[in-house]
Amino acid sequence: MFKDVFRYYKSRNPPPELTKVLDFDNVDTLESKIKRVTIKDIHDLKNYGLQPAKTWEAYELIEHPGLIFIKNPFSSIGQRYWTVRCLQDYTKRPNKTNLDSFKLVPEGKEWWDVCQNNHDKLLLNKLRWVTLGYHHDWDTKIYSEDNKGEFPKDLSELSRHVAQALDFNFNAEAAIVNFYHMDSTLSGHTDHSEQNLEAPLLSFSFGQTAIFLLGGKTKEDAPTAVFIRSGDIVVMSQDSRLCYHGVPKILQMDSRFWDCFNQNNLVNKEFREVVHICKEETLWKPFADYLNSSRINVNVRQVLKRGQKRLCSESEDKK
Template sequence: MTETNFVNNKKKKENTMFKDYFKYYKSRNPPPKLDDVIDIDSACKKVIQVDVKDVDNTKTFIVDKWGLKATSTWKIYKFTDIPGLIFIRNPFTSIGQRYWITKCLRDYSRKPNKLNIDAHDIIDDQENWWSIYKSDNEKSKNIVGKLRWATLGYHHNWDTKYYSENDKSPVPYELNEMTKLLSNYLGFNNFNAEAAIVNYYRMNSTLAGHVDHSENNMDAPLFSISFGQTAIFLIGGLSQQEPAYPIYIKSGDVIVMSGESRLRYHGVPKILRDENLNWKQDNPDEANIFVDSDDWNKASDYIDDARININIRQVLKIGQTSLTDNYHSN
């Protein structure tokens, strides 16, 4: 499939499958044209229709922690062609972004959370990834790019695709509370953060197309929060035989997959450099959270060549207290 046919031939695009879109945007030589990637800030110029949800100022959400801006400033979008997909355009302050970037690198990369590098005996019991990374020695240089994911709460089993009641740790308090703020504001009042995966992307990283269906509760939304470099996010249909929409995901952006969109194929074929670097822009009025300067200096070096994504899920059905509990309310 040639580049010209892919981008400009409408009939050809309608007959193109998810994997073709993924291959196209993943390509390095030749690089893909980005004309059709949806930029939410100018979405009215794109093919897909976007509805803007007006912020309801009658709600009493006053956000003064977890690095979130006042809800009256949030920009929330819904895609009419993708029912259930909600996009929040960066509701975080710049200091808030630094807080979460540092959290993901310093705190979520250590026990009791599980990491992809645990099975390779790279880190001994007296060390953790962050302490090695901060050491600035030869081992630090070798380990920086090896961290790919961390699981929190119910630990996702990448082989079986199932969760286990015998394989879980606490979801960090601040992550649970921040997600509750987001979910309650959007009207998902019964959402509980019970599992999370933190993905650490280098500039050449990708995430293959997939559907998240390991949770008992498939009615609950999935929250996906991104920091650092920009990603092209692909979301397709209910099968890989359907075409996909490419969307820019920038630092601080929140994607919520609910309803039908929860079952759509999605993936990340490419990471691009962010020219805005909005997590580095200082505003004294936004200093509603503390970030250690020494830790941030090191985290800042990392995120200059990386993207971090946190996706948070509810595992149990309403009324369930464990995976072995079959009860759920009607």
């Protein structure tokens, strides 16, 4: 079932009918399908590019308890900030990327700089993922203490604040940053590698719009399709945490949220240079160009259980 719906939305010829895709830009049409979620008032959000919590609109899908959708709570400069961090900073070594094994980026150089300096669009489009913190192992799907980097403090704080606003305790310990182009897809899967499966999974998106499919615990359950636009946050918690999900299609955006630029203040003292890039149109331009035909998704997970200090190795597990 999941596969059939995936194939339907992925199809170019004929293109899919989009009327059944849940659209949080038109919540009036979703009345029977969603319920409003209460947001706790959290302070200091502007440091992370977020609007005041009392302005957020968050909804839970009635048919998928625990799936929470927060309609873009970012300011436009906030969207710019996270875009710059993902492209320019999180792609730096020792974080891991899909490009590592191809040795396409010379030692001592960084992917974003090489792409910009050489106008290398091919290399730009080859980046598909970056992993942060406990690195996702794409083969074994097992996290390990031996395969772990530092988790970015700003992303950890952003995640903690968003989780707190929804009344969750959350410690960001692993993330996959996914980079999609107009023909990219992500097939249906569940995220079950984390030892803590009670903690929610937080997903931040910037750039082009995605059709996101959320199914049930098996591939036989029919999925619901939802538009995810730039700035939207999806939280998979409770009954939805282990459900099948995927992205069958990326669509050209409805509007460029990151360009509705007012000098809304973003004060991040630790990353002044990033904020400077966001405010200077000429410095921001290469990032805007990237977003015009791509989507960035930052998928953040807690790996350890509360109070757990480290992962046990498999042999320790068996004791």
